[in-house]
Amino acid sequence: MMGNWTDSRDGFARLGTEYTPDYRGYVINVRDEGEDWYVYAWDERNGVTAYLARAATENAAREILEIHAGIRRSGFLCEAWVSEEVGHCPEDATGVRWLDSERTGKRVRLLFCPAHSHIFSALTWDPISTYRDEWGIEPEASRIIGGRRGPVREGEPTWVVMVDHACQAPYVRSTLRRALAKTEPTWSDTDYVNAARSLVFKLPDHGPWYLTRVELHTIRIALERRRARYGRFTGPGNYEAHEVIAQRITWASEYAIRRRQQDLS
Numbered sequence: 594m595m596g597n598w599t600d601s602r603d604g605f606a607r608l609g610t611e612y613t614p615d616y617r618g619y620v621i622n623v624r625d626e627g628e629d630w631y632v633y634a635w636d637e638r639n640g641v642t643a644y645l646a647r648a649a650t651e652n653a654a655r656e657i658l659e660i661h662a663g664i665r666r667s668g669f670l671c672e673a674w675v676s677e678e679v680g681h682c683p684e685d686a687t688g689v690r691w692l693d694s695e696r697t698g699k700r701v702r703l704l705f706c707p708a709h710s711h712i713f714s715a716l717t718w719d720p721i722s723t724y725r726d727e728w729g730i731e732p733e734a735s736r737i738i739g740g741r742r743g744p745v746r747e748g749e750p751t752w753v754v755m756v757d758h759a760c761q762a763p764y765v766r767s768t769l770r771r772a773l774a775k776t777e778p779t780w781s782d783t784d785y786v787n788a789a790r791s792l793v794f795k796l797p798d799h800g801p802w803y804l805t806r807v808e809l810h811t812i813r814i815a816l817e818r819r820r821a822r823y824g825r826f827t828g829p830g831n832y833e834a835h836e837v838i839a840q841r842i843t844w845a846s847e848y849a850i851r852r853r854q855q856d857l858s
């Protein structure tokens with residue numbers, strides 16, 4: 594879905610209509626010659642249009658405002674912690690708060706949606722596309738320390754696994770189906786067998802997936818067995834996408850196990 598751009602003229606465009614609820618701000622070229630675009634976002638809470646970012650082209654400026662307005666997806670999720678019941682915020686991230694620590698030499702970097710953009714306000718804030726262009730950022734590199742938690746289901750915490758390729762869900766489901774069809778058991782416990790039977794049918798094509806510790810372990814074991822047998826990831830679709838989903842399942846499973854050990858100790 595593209596944004597509803599109005600009042601477009603040379604060097605200027607508004608997203609939505611001013612003085613209406615759909616108004617989101619504007620982009621403007623501040624140079625007489627050449628291009629230097631400034632993005633201003635409508636801040637409903639404070640009733641002002643506030644400077645958001647700079648961009649080299651009009652398209653880049655529009656993209657920044659559309660992502661900020663939630664019209665276009667950024668491909669990254671907010672990393673704010675909401676509560677035990679909800680887990681981490683499920684909204685799209687639009688900006689990055691970051692700081693290079695002089696003490697450790699490492700970078701602190703957190704992705705936030707507009708509602709959580711005030712967190713760590715002492716840190717530098719950049720729109721996600723600006724940060725990505727300058728420093729690079731990959732979905733795999735944006736993992737939360739300790740793993741992304743999803744909503745609690747039947748008293749069990751869930752863990753979020755991003756799905757970004759059409760072949761990933763079929764690959765995981767077919768891996769579970771093959772494991773269930775084997776004569777020698779893949780899993781040591783009936784809990785895992787039951788989880789596999791249920792996941793074969795209910796694991797959706799589109800993510801994010803919210804999976805419990807037992808479900809993650811079930812999928813992880815099946816993927817590891819399949820890979821061990823063939824020495825690599827096989828099956829129809831994109832080999833790298835299979836690798837990525839297996840890695841995400843493993844990470845999430847490790848977080849879930851570590852978290853449970855902490856809870857039990």
Ligand SMILES: [Zn+2]
Pocket residue numbers: 671672673682683684705706707708709
């Ligand atoms: Zn958020």
